[in-house]
Amino acid sequence: MKSKLLLLLTVxxxxxxxxxxxxxxxxxxxxxxxELYLGKVNTADGSTELLGATLYDSLLVVTGSTLxxxxxxxxxxxxxxxxAIDNVSGEITDAVTVTLLIENSYMRSVVFNPSDSGYYGxxxxxxxxxxxxxxxxxxxxxxxxEVLSDTSITQFLMPGRNIIxxxxxxxxxxxxxxxxxxxxxxGDIYSTATxxxxxxxxxxxxxFNCKDEVIYGLIxxxxxxxxxxxxxDPFTGAVELVFETAVxxxxxxxxxxxxxxxxxxxxxxxxxxxxxxxKGIDLxxxxxxxxxxxxxxxxxxxxxxxxxQDCFGAQRTRFATGINTTTLVQQFTLTPNPTKGFIxxxxxxxxxxxxxxxxxxQIVLAKDVNAKNIxxxxxxxxxxxxxxxxxxxxxNLLSGKIIVKE
Numbered sequence: 001m002k003s004k005l006l007l008l009l010t011v012x013x014x015x016x017x018x019x020x021x022x023x024x025x026x027x028x029x030x031x032x033x034x035e036l037y038l039g040k041v042n043t044a045d046g047s048t049e050l051l052g053a054t055l056y057d058s059l060l061v062v063t064g065s066t067l068x069x070x071x072x073x074x075x076x077x078x079x080x081x082x083x084a085i086d087n088v089s090g091e092i093t094d095a096v097t098v099t100l101l102i103e104n105s106y107m108r109s110v111v112f113n114p115s116d117s118g119y120y121g122x123x124x125x126x127x128x129x130x131x132x133x134x135x136x137x138x139x140x141x142x143x144x145x146e147v148l149s150d151t152s153i154t155q156f157l158m159p160g161r162n163i164i165x166x167x168x169x170x171x172x173x174x175x176x177x178x179x180x181x182x183x184x185x186x187g188d189i190y191s192t193a194t195x196x197x198x199x200x201x202x203x204x205x206x207x208f209n210c211k212d213e214v215i216y217g218l219i220x221x222x223x224x225x226x227x228x229x230x231x232x233d234p235f236t237g238a239v240e241l242v243f244e245t246a247v248x249x250x251x252x253x254x255x256x257x258x259x260x261x262x263x264x265x266x267x268x269x270x271x272x273x274x275x276x277x278x279k280g281i282d283l284x285x286x287x288x289x290x291x292x293x294x295x296x297x298x299x300x301x302x303x304x305x306x307x308x309q310d311c312f313g314a315q316r317t318r319f320a321t322g323i324n325t326t327t328l329v330q331q332f333t334l335t336p337n338p339t340k341g342f343i344x345x346x347x348x349x350x351x352x353x354x355x356x357x358x359x360x361x362q363i364v365l366a367k368d369v370n371a372k373n374i375x376x377x378x379x380x381x382x383x384x385x386x387x388x389x390x391x392x393x394x395x396n397l398l399s400g401k402i403i404v405k406e
Contacts, residue, residue, distance in 0.1 A: 021266075021307075021308040021309050022042050022043045022044040023040050023041070023042055023043075023307075023308050024040060024041045024043060024262060024271065024278075024305045024306065024307050024308070025038065025039070025040050025067055025074050025087060025305065025306055025308070026038075026039060026040075026041070026065075026302050026303055026304050026305030026306065027039065027055075027059075027062070027065070027076075027302070027303060027304045028050060028296060028300040028301065028302055029300060029301060029303070030298065030299055030300040030301075034056050035054045035056055035300060036054055036055045036056040036059050037050045037051065037052065037053075037054055037055060037090065037300065038050075038051045038052060038055065038074055038085050038087070038090045039051055039090075039296075039300075039302060040087075041278060041292065041302065041305070043264075043269075043271075043280060043290045046290075046292045048292075048296055048302075050090070050296070050300075051087070051088070051089065051090025052085075052086075052089055052090020052091050053090070053091075055076075055083075055085070055092065058078070058083065058092060058095065059076055059078045059083065061078050061079045062076055062077070062078050062304065063077045063078065063079070063106065063107070063108040063109075064076070064077035064107075064108050064109045064110040064121060065077065065110075065304045065306070066110050066111050066112040066119065066306065067087075067112060067306035067307075067308070067310075068112045068117070069114070069308045069309070069310075069312050070114070070117065072086065072087040072088060073085065073086065073087060073093070074086075074087055074306070075110065075112070075119070075140065076304075077098070077107060077108065077110045077121070079106075080097060080098050080106070081095050081096065081097055081098060081143070082095070082096050082098050082110075082138060082140060082143050083095045084140060094140070094141075096140070096141065096142060096143030097143045098138065098143045098145060099142070099143050099144045099145060100123065100145045100147075101145075101147070102123070102125055102134075102147060103125075104125055104126050104127060105123050105124060105125040105126070105134075106123070106124055107121050107122065107123050107124075107136070107138060107145055108121060108122055108124060109121050109122045109161075109162045109173070110138060111162060111163065111164050111171065113164055113166050113169075113184065114166050114311045114312060114313065114314045115166035115167065115169070115311075115314045115315050115316045116166075116169075116316065118137050118184075119137055119138045119139075119140055120135070120136070120137045120164065120171055120184055121135075121136065121137070121138065121162075122134070122135060122136075122153075122157070122162070122173070123135065123136050123145065123147060123149075130155060131155060132152035132155070133152055133153045133154050133155065133157055134147055134148075134149040134152060134153065134187070135147075135148050135149040135153055135171065135182045135184075135187040136148050136149070136187065137184075147187070148184075148185075148186060148187025149182075149187035149188070150187070150188070153173075153180060153182060153189060154173075154175050154178075154180060156175045156176055157173060157174075157175060158173075158174040158175060158176060158204075160174060160204055160205065160206070160260070161205065161206065161207070161260060161261065162174075163206055163207060163208045163215065164184070164208065165181075165208055165213065166210070166311050166314040166315075166316070167210075167213065167314060167315070167316060167317045167318070168316075168317065168318045169183070169184040169185060169316055169318055169319075169320075170182065170183065170184060170190050170191070170234075171184050172206075172208075172215065172234055174195075174203070174204075174206070177194055177195060178192055178193060178194055178195060178237070179192075179193055179195055179232060179234050179237060180192050181234055185320035186320070191234060191235055193233070193234060193235055193236055193237030194237045195232070195237045195239060196236075196237050196238050196239060197219065197230075197239040198239075199219050199221070199228060199230065199239060199241055200219035200220050200221050200222055200228065200230075201219075201220055201221075201222050202219070202220065203217045203218075203219055203230060203232055203239050204217055204218055204219075204220075205217050205218045205260045205261040205272050206232065206261065207261045207262055207263045207270060207310075208263070208311070209263045209265055209268070209270075209283065210263075210265045210310070210311040210314055211263075211265035211266075211268055212283075214231050215231060215232045215233075215234060216229065216230070216231050216232075216242065216261075216263065216270050216283065217229075217230055217231070217232060217261070218230070218247075218248075218261075218272060219239065219241070221246075225249055225250060226246035226248070226249060227246055227247060227248035227249070227250070227274070228241050228242075228243070228246050228247060229241070229242040229243055229247045229270065229281060229283075229286065230242060242283070242286070243286040245286065247281055247286060247288070248274050248275075248279070250274055250275040260272060260273050260303065260305075261273075262305055262306055262307040262310055263283075263307065263310055264280075264307045264309050264310065265309060265310065265311065266309050266385060267282075267289075268282065268283045268284055269281065269282060269283065269289055269290070270283055271290070271305070271307065273294055273302075273303065276293060276294055276295060276301075277291050277292060277293055277294060278290070278291070278292050278293075278294050278302065278305075279291045309385075312387070313357065313387035313389075313399070313401070315389070315397060315399045330347070330392075330396050330397070330398055330399075331398070331399060331400055332345050332346065332347055332351075332388055332390070332398050332399065332400035333345070333346045333347065334388070334400050334401075334402060337402060337403060338403035338404070338405045339378055339402065339403070339404060339405065340378065340379075340404065340405040340406075341377070341378060341379055342375055342376065342377055342378055342379075343375070343376050343378055343402055344373055344374075344375050345373065345374050345375075345376065345388060345400070346372055346373035346374075347372060347373075347390075347392055347398060348372070349372065349392050349393050349394060350369070350370055350371060350372055350392065350393040351369040351370075351371060351372065351373075351374065351390050351391075351392060351393075351398065352368065352369065352370060352390070352391045352392060352393055353366075353367070353368055353369065353390050353391050354366075354367050354368075354369050354374065354388065354389075354390040355367075355388070355389045355390065356376075356386050356387070356388055356402070357386065357387045357389065358384065358385075358386055364381070364386070369390070378402075378404050381404050382404070383404050383405055383406040384403075384404060385401060385402070385403055385404075386401070386402040386403075386404065387399070387400075387401055387402070388400040388401070388402055
């Protein structure tokens with residue numbers, strides 16, 4: 001068994017090996033001349049790169065963007081089309097027509113869900129008297145939108161980025177006074193809470209951190225120019241300061257479109273735009289770990305950004321009504337972890353199947369185990385993060401994160 005495993009790992013070792021990803025993807029725009037490019041920022045060294053040719057003629061109106069790290073695809077929702085852009089070449093690989101089966105409607109605020117690989121967003125339906133906001137999901141291959149809500153979620157929506165909790169399958173949006181959670185299975189309201197914020201004028205630029213399952217955002221103080229980092233409880237609406245000291249002295253500016261913040265759960269860093277700079281805050285101690293201008297040498301500015309590692313490899317822990325609720329995601333026992341040389345993967349009952357994925361979404365190991373534990377040689381893997389997924393004899397879904405040291 002060990003020799004077969006070693007042979008398999010030798011083969012996959014020549015494929016792309018996992019490194020801790022430091023790349024943020026977004027759009028670079030220039031108004032004069034009119035330009036729009038997919039681009040990336042490397043938070044390790046501050047380097048930037050435009051990918052491919054200008055997309056301006058195709059993406060005139062942007063109503064949402066999201067990133068699928070498993071297929072290395074950046075998606076843009078623009079007017080009546082849903083675009084797929086390759087993260088390497090910057091070329092448009094698909095542009096499907098968005099098909100909504102309800103009149104006078106359009107889709108916005110699409111978010112990729114890493115726990116089921118679905119694309120979820122809001123459907124705005126207008127008539128002569130008012131507007132309804134519904135919830136649905138779009139098929140990236142056909143453009144067909146499935147409306148999940150039976151009734152309107154709300155009639156007022158704050159501008160800014162909407163987020164999801166991929167573990168609980170909840171989509172969150174902000175109104176002027178509330179945070180609303182939407183059940184991603186049914187489209188119904190899952191939770192509603194009135195926001196209580198005694199620290200500032202608003203809570204904005206929110207991002208969900210898959211490391212601690214906390215919603216983070218920025219709070220501009222009411223009577224000063226100071227900006228604080230805060231966290232929001234979606235069930236009580238309570239806003240708390242993460243740090244007593246301000247993280248910025250200038251109120252943040254809106255980036256291009258609606259996604260103005262992102263979290264890297266591996267380094268535990270919150271990224272946002274302020275006064276023309278892309279900044280990274282260490283969520284552990286509040287220090288600024290990254291700061292780089294959002295403008296390139298030609299005056300193009302960066303926005304609508306997403307981090308590659310944002311909730312990568314997340315698995316559901318809440319399932320729809322009617323699904324066997326005993327089939328929950330449980331954790332492997334991984335020792336030693338972090339590791340160098342080998343790692344023991346075990347569970348309380350037989351592990352039927354095991355997969356290892358790198359941070360690029362590539363499967364570097366797929367194996368039938370049929371045992372309670374297995375030892376893997378990690379010497380053939382580059383240092384970085386790997387995600388273990390599996391299934392037990394009784395059908396439990398298993399997961400774990402492996403850190404391979406240098």
